[in-house]
Amino acid sequence: MTRQRRSDAESGARQKLIxxxxxxxxxxxxxxxxTRSLAAAAGVNLAAIPYHFGGKEGLYRAVAxxxxxxxxxxxxxxxxxxxxxxxDPAAGRDTLVSALRAMIQALAADTLGTSQGRDASQIMIxxxxxxxxxxxxFYEGFFCTALDAWTxxxxxxxxxxxxxxxxxxxxxxxxxxxxxxxxxxxxxxRHLGWQRFTPEAVxxxxxxxxEQIEASLAPAAAASPGGAS
Amino acid sequence: MTRQRRSDAESGARQKLIxxxxxxxxxxxxxxxxTRSLAAAAGVNLAAIPYHFGGKEGLYRAVAxxxxxxxxxxxxxxxxxxxxxxxDPAAGRDTLVSALRAMIQALAADTLGTSQGRDASQIMIxxxxxxxxxxxxFYEGFFCTALDAWTxxxxxxxxxxxxxxxxxxxxxxxxxxxxxxxxxxxxxxRHLGWQRFTPEAVxxxxxxxxEQIEASLAPAAAASPGGAS
DNA sequence: GTCTATAGTCGGATAGAC
DNA sequence: GTCTATCCGACTATAGAC
Numbered sequence: 001m002t003r004q005r006r007s008d009a010e011s012g013a014r015q016k017l018i019x020x021x022x023x024x025x026x027x028x029x030x031x032x033x034x035t036r037s038l039a040a041a042a043g044v045n046l047a048a049i050p051y052h053f054g055g056k057e058g059l060y061r062a063v064a065x066x067x068x069x070x071x072x073x074x075x076x077x078x079x080x081x082x083x084x085x086x087x088d089p090a091a092g093r094d095t096l097v098s099a100l101r102a103m104i105q106a107l108a109a110d111t112l113g114t115s116q117g118r119d120a121s122q123i124m125i126x127x128x129x130x131x132x133x134x135x136x137x138f139y140e141g142f143f144c145t146a147l148d149a150w151t152x153x154x155x156x157x158x159x160x161x162x163x164x165x166x167x168x169x170x171x172x173x174x175x176x177x178x179x180x181x182x183x184x185x186x187x188x189x190r191h192l193g194w195q196r197f198t199p200e201a202v203x204x205x206x207x208x209x210x211e212q213i214e215a216s217l218a219p220a221a222a223a224s225p226g227g228a229s
Numbered sequence: 230m231t232r233q234r235r236s237d238a239e240s241g242a243r244q245k246l247i248x249x250x251x252x253x254x255x256x257x258x259x260x261x262x263x264t265r266s267l268a269a270a271a272g273v274n275l276a277a278i279p280y281h282f283g284g285k286e287g288l289y290r291a292v293a294x295x296x297x298x299x300x301x302x303x304x305x306x307x308x309x310x311x312x313x314x315x316x317d318p319a320a321g322r323d324t325l326v327s328a329l330r331a332m333i334q335a336l337a338a339d340t341l342g343t344s345q346g347r348d349a350s351q352i353m354i355x356x357x358x359x360x361x362x363x364x365x366x367f368y369e370g371f372f373c374t375a376l377d378a379w380t381x382x383x384x385x386x387x388x389x390x391x392x393x394x395x396x397x398x399x400x401x402x403x404x405x406x407x408x409x410x411x412x413x414x415x416x417x418x419r420h421l422g423w424q425r426f427t428p429e430a431v432x433x434x435x436x437x438x439x440e441q442i443e444a445s446l447a448p449a450a451a452a453s454p455g456g457a458s
Numbered sequence: 459g460t461c462t463a464t465a466g467t468c469g470g471a472t473a474g475a476c
Numbered sequence: 477g478t479c480t481a482t483c484c485g486a487c488t489a490t491a492g493a494c
Contacts, residue, residue: 032261129355135415139416168420169434172413172420173434176406176409177402178402181401183357183409186360191372191373208395208398215444
């Protein structure tokens, strides 16, 4: 498995274009990224894009697919653990909470602390507002399974029905506590007077989010007011 | 004040272009929005853009300025009330919490429920990831004062120092609970199997966010663990 | 103030040599 | 597989008639 078994893999132009695409598509979005800038950043010829990917859109799909695989490789295990714990009726609350902690910490460290995680999440954010033909790839390949696992965990910890819309809304809102730091990074950094998220800052953010999420999950299988719908 | 006192206000081409810009810049971003599509959507001649605004960038700045004014007109009073309550040492917790509820409800109703609020927030989201020269206009004109008021309220309700970075992080995270529904609207709607946010759904979201925010603010002026930095 | 016509540039894709 | 040269359409902005 040293190579991806591709007929045209000898020079690495494919991979160089994908790497450049992760950066440039994330920075400027699909439409505003030119094939010339992609070829220049990758150090390959312009004609390599139609040759290897059939065109700009093909390159974008390849970038999207690569990102989904890479994020699943990094974060998949945490969601997989959550899913298996939720399927186990014997799993205790402490075990569930520790899986929650691990997931939030991994998510914060990856999307805020690593350059690969930052670049990948940047394209996922672009996809949220632009809605290119690759949205399904992101949703089916990553968001759907991740959100299902997260919702299941929130349902289990609060004694709610994972299928009820209110439970999904609760889970999404709680996830927003960490997502805002990535989506609004420029505003957040400016409001804090920071230049970037240091490793210590990332740890603080994760810790604060975990604490506040746990506080919201505390009223577990109690009265369950149910929301407002 | 029937007119904005502009020397070139007779035909309304300026306003029609700004209205079109709010929609199109929000949908596709600054770079990917063409002057042709703007002129067509506004029903004015292409040359009207350089004439009235000096060019595409001038139109974008006018759009940004218009959005800041409009959002301040809608949401400013809520932040103003929070600010004045925080400055009043006699304000009770119930009063503060009711101001919090009102603000979250107004924010949800505006950004999720009204077309004007949706369009305006869409450009603010674009600005978060693209970082055009108009970012300062948004930050100075809206985000900064709004976040300061919100942080002050969270500080007051939790007995923390509003100037401490951890308090700002806490406030930002809590705000993320409502922001995620706007930023990730497509993913949220798809995950819920919804076509759009109905008024009832917006109410549910606001109610759930308020409840979970209050739960995180509950451990008020108690031990105050302080976070992890 | 509004229009047509056009300049000058940049976009993605292709043909064909090597 | 990689390159150069090129087509053709779309872009922003301007000139000048009305």
